[in-house]
Amino acid sequence: MSSIDSRRTGRRQLLKGAGALATAGIIGTPAIVKGQSGAIKIGVPTILSGRVAVLGQTSVGGLKVVFDKVNEAGGINGRKIELVVRDSKGAPQEAAKVTRDLINNDGCQIIIDAEASSGAFAVQEVIREIGVLCIHSNSETSSLTADPKLHVPTAFRTARQGIHDAIGGGDYAAKVAKAKGLKKWATCSPDYAYGRSNTAEFMEYAKHFDGNIQVVEESWPKLFQPDYTEVVTKVLNAKADAMYSALWGGDLVAFIDQANLYGLFDKQASFMVNLGDYGVVDQVKQFPQGVYSGGRYNRTVPPTKENEEWYQNYVKTQKHKPTNWSWENDVAAQMVVEALKKTNGDTNGKKLAEVIKGMTIKTQFGVGGSVTMRAEDNTLVNYIIGYGLSLSKEPFIADFQTSPWEPIYELEKQWKKKQGYA
Amino acid sequence: MDLDALMRCVGTTSCIVTQLTSGMIIGMLLFLIASGVTLIFGVLNVINFAHGSLYMIGAYAAWTFYQLTGSYFVSALGAAVAVGVLGVLFERFLMSKVYGSNVLMQLLVCYAVVLISDDLIKIIWGPVSLSMGMPVEFRLPPLRFFGGVVPPFYIFMIVAAMAIGLLLWLVIARTRFGNIVRAAAVNGPMVSALGIRVNLYYAAVFGIGSALAGAAGALAAPVRSLTPGMGFSILIESFIVTVIGGMGSIVGAFVASIIIGLTRSFGSIGFPLFVDGVMFLIMALVLIFKPSGLFGRPHNK
Numbered sequence: 057m058s059s060i061d062s063r064r065t066g067r068r069q070l071l072k073g074a075g076a077l078a079t080a081g082i083i084g085t086p087a088i089v090k091g092q093s094g095a096i097k098i099g100v101p102t103i104l105s106g107r108v109a110v111l112g113q114t115s116v117g118g119l120k121v122v123f124d125k126v127n128e129a130g131g132i133n134g135r136k137i138e139l140v141v142r143d144s145k146g147a148p149q150e151a152a153k154v155t156r157d158l159i160n161n162d163g164c165q166i167i168i169d170a171e172a173s174s175g176a177f178a179v180q181e182v183i184r185e186i187g188v189l190c191i192h193s194n195s196e197t198s199s200l201t202a203d204p205k206l207h208v209p210t211a212f213r214t215a216r217q218g219i220h221d222a223i224g225g226g227d228y229a230a231k232v233a234k235a236k237g238l239k240k241w242a243t244c245s246p247d248y249a250y251g252r253s254n255t256a257e258f259m260e261y262a263k264h265f266d267g268n269i270q271v272v273e274e275s276w277p278k279l280f281q282p283d284y285t286e287v288v289t290k291v292l293n294a295k296a297d298a299m300y301s302a303l304w305g306g307d308l309v310a311f312i313d314q315a316n317l318y319g320l321f322d323k324q325a326s327f328m329v330n331l332g333d334y335g336v337v338d339q340v341k342q343f344p345q346g347v348y349s350g351g352r353y354n355r356t357v358p359p360t361k362e363n364e365e366w367y368q369n370y371v372k373t374q375k376h377k378p379t380n381w382s383w384e385n386d387v388a389a390q391m392v393v394e395a396l397k398k399t400n401g402d403t404n405g406k407k408l409a410e411v412i413k414g415m416t417i418k419t420q421f422g423v424g425g426s427v428t429m430r431a432e433d434n435t436l437v438n439y440i441i442g443y444g445l446s447l448s449k450e451p452f453i454a455d456f457q458t459s460p461w462e463p464i465y466e467l468e469k470q471w472k473k474k475q476g477y478a
Numbered sequence: 479m480d481l482d483a484l485m486r487c488v489g490t491t492s493c494i495v496t497q498l499t500s501g502m503i504i505g506m507l508l509f510l511i512a513s514g515v516t517l518i519f520g521v522l523n524v525i526n527f528a529h530g531s532l533y534m535i536g537a538y539a540a541w542t543f544y545q546l547t548g549s550y551f552v553s554a555l556g557a558a559v560a561v562g563v564l565g566v567l568f569e570r571f572l573m574s575k576v577y578g579s580n581v582l583m584q585l586l587v588c589y590a591v592v593l594i595s596d597d598l599i600k601i602i603w604g605p606v607s608l609s610m611g612m613p614v615e616f617r618l619p620p621l622r623f624f625g626g627v628v629p630p631f632y633i634f635m636i637v638a639a640m641a642i643g644l645l646l647w648l649v650i651a652r653t654r655f656g657n658i659v660r661a662a663a664v665n666g667p668m669v670s671a672l673g674i675r676v677n678l679y680y681a682a683v684f685g686i687g688s689a690l691a692g693a694a695g696a697l698a699a700p701v702r703s704l705t706p707g708m709g710f711s712i713l714i715e716s717f718i719v720t721v722i723g724g725m726g727s728i729v730g731a732f733v734a735s736i737i738i739g740l741t742r743s744f745g746s747i748g749f750p751l752f753v754d755g756v757m758f759l760i761m762a763l764v765l766i767f768k769p770s771g772l773f774g775r776p777h778n779k
Binding site (some may be wrong): 265290309310316319 | 492493497504564610619620700702703705707711743745747751753
């Protein structure tokens with residue numbers, strides 16, 4: 057009898073153990089609890105392969121510059137920061153899977169989401185379920201943080217935001233349009249959340265500042281589309297005075313290479329918000345003349361000693377040039393470090409979120425030397441925004457005009473009301 | 479749908495010329511790849527799912543040769559030959575082991591090659607995209623015909639693809655080599671019984687098909703950014719072309735490539751959000767009304 061009883065007990069224990077294991081696997085708690093001692097593990101889902109691998113490469117570079125320095129100085133309360141980077145290959149479902157794996161299997165307590173917008177929305181939903189601190193460091197799609205329906209209390213954005221660039225860029229474009237008589241516009245942007253919203257917002261504000269502007273043609277090539285021939289000829293046939301494009305990274309390089317064959321840039325003025333980045337200007341073999349670009353990252357913007365030193369240090373330590381994503385991730389890393397210092401290394405998502413909300417840090421990437429995580433919608437403000445004329449050689453951008461933030465705040469409020477966000 | 483824009487386009491010669499040539503450019507690159515797929519299928523009765531990887535390797539090889547020699551023509555030729563040789567090795571050491579096997583086994587072998595080649599590309603050339611840029615010989619202003627715009631490099635691309643296609647057809651249809659290959663496609667054991675080493679011909683056919691993919695990669699390299707995995711999307715389109723044209727038919731691949739090229743070109747104006755849908759619709763219609771494809775024979779093996 058006793059042997060039977062003990063066997064029954066053993067089976068019960070086994071069932072209990074299996075139940076506990078299953079529950080732990082689902083909610084992922086053990087990994088988070090375990091992480092409160094030892095290294096602070098920060099998971100980074102990003103794109104490390106394919107045409108926009110430069111996004112992942114330079115994002116990780118931006119994070120390493122900050123975290124390596126912190127680790128060299130002894131870490132946070134003696135705990136080192138460990139980055140765990142995973143490749144999502146630019147696929148949204150993979151971004152969500154990788155993020156879950158980083159938290160549940162790799163034991164990451166914080167996520168810095170260095171995905172493009174295509175993956176960031178998927179990551180946001182994972183964070184909503186699990187509740188760790190997440191900083192979206194690359195996604196610029198406005199709705200990610202502007203739309204209250206998408207709001208997640210522990211998720212923030214240190215990436216620039218499309219609506220901010222659109223207002224600043226729209227103002228700049230309208231001034232050029234008035235001076236040069238650019239009335240008929242064509243657009244050519246990637247067919248996903250970022251491309252659609254960024255382009256709509258830019259043209260909305262270009263028209264806001266210059267009522268004569270009208271969009272006569274729209275093209276929406278797919279993200280990572282290999283061949284742009286039919287898109288180029290479509291824009292060409294529109295015979296527009298100007299073109300706006302939100303293509304980026306390797307997609308933009310391929311588009312420029314193919315558009316050059318048709319002399320597209322000789323026939324119209326072009327505004328490309330993402331052209332002025334080192335990862336792009338270095339790749340374009342026949343650089344088009346007279347193209348206007350938004351401010352991404354440039355060692356001369358702002359023309360300060362701190363910025364030049366940051367650039368030199370980045371190139372020296374990471375062995376490649378920084379991009380827009382590098383500074384956005386640098387800011388993300390700095391905010392995480394500041395928050396961890398304030399919580400004494402506690403990685404609880406809610407506690408970290410409370411500290412980061414409204415946080416202002418000093419950085420050369422901000423107007424006047426600082427940027428703020430706006431408490432109202434968990435998004436970064438006061439970073440440098442502007443437009444200039446792209447050049448094929450150093451400094452790659454000329455006549456850069458910084459956009460003032462006051463009109464941006466004002467118009468952003470109106471935009472939010474119109475969208476039903478406020 | 480913007481059929482008004484499409485009507486406006488077909489009402490102006492400049493738009494027709496630009497879109498026609500644009501369709502030919504898209505089509506001819508597809509033709510080079512699809513003709514390799516269809517040739518290999520027609521003779522060996524295997525579907526080479528790794529054909530996109532050979533296109534990718536061709537593009538990277540052309541980029542490397544261009545860095546070394548500075549000559550685009552040498553680079554393109556070198557890439558085609560290199561990928562052709564690689565194709566022969568692929569056939570001898572891998573594909574020949576699964577002839578006659580279940581199609582799933584062939585798919586598995588090809589998929590393994592796709593994954594391995596993608597990772598090797600990352601290791602050798604890095605994960606970040608590369609750009610060859612337009613060779614100096616073709617850095618010329620676009621030509622104008624009836625108001626339409628045609629880049630000189632694309633004229634070269636169309637002519638080169640057509641010439642390669644014509645040469646391929648002549649070799650298959652008019653030479654002793656072609657006769658043996660066609661005979662082997664119908665009844666390999668019988669050809670073998672005549673004292674001909676059929677295996678060598680199989681390897682040669684696979685090599686030629688691979689060289690076509692390499693040539694396509696080399697022609698695409700100046701205008702497309704090079705990335706690991708770049709062969710996947712074009713492989714899908716080349717399969718659509720192969721199915722529409724008829725498995726095993728080079729003429730069919732040519733016609734179907736032009737159909738797909740023009741669909742993409744004019745579709746971008748008239749139905750930009752449904753171009754892929756129309757391509758698949760054409761394929762579905764062909765499968766319903768002529769399952770063997772436009773130029774395919776119902777039982778060619």
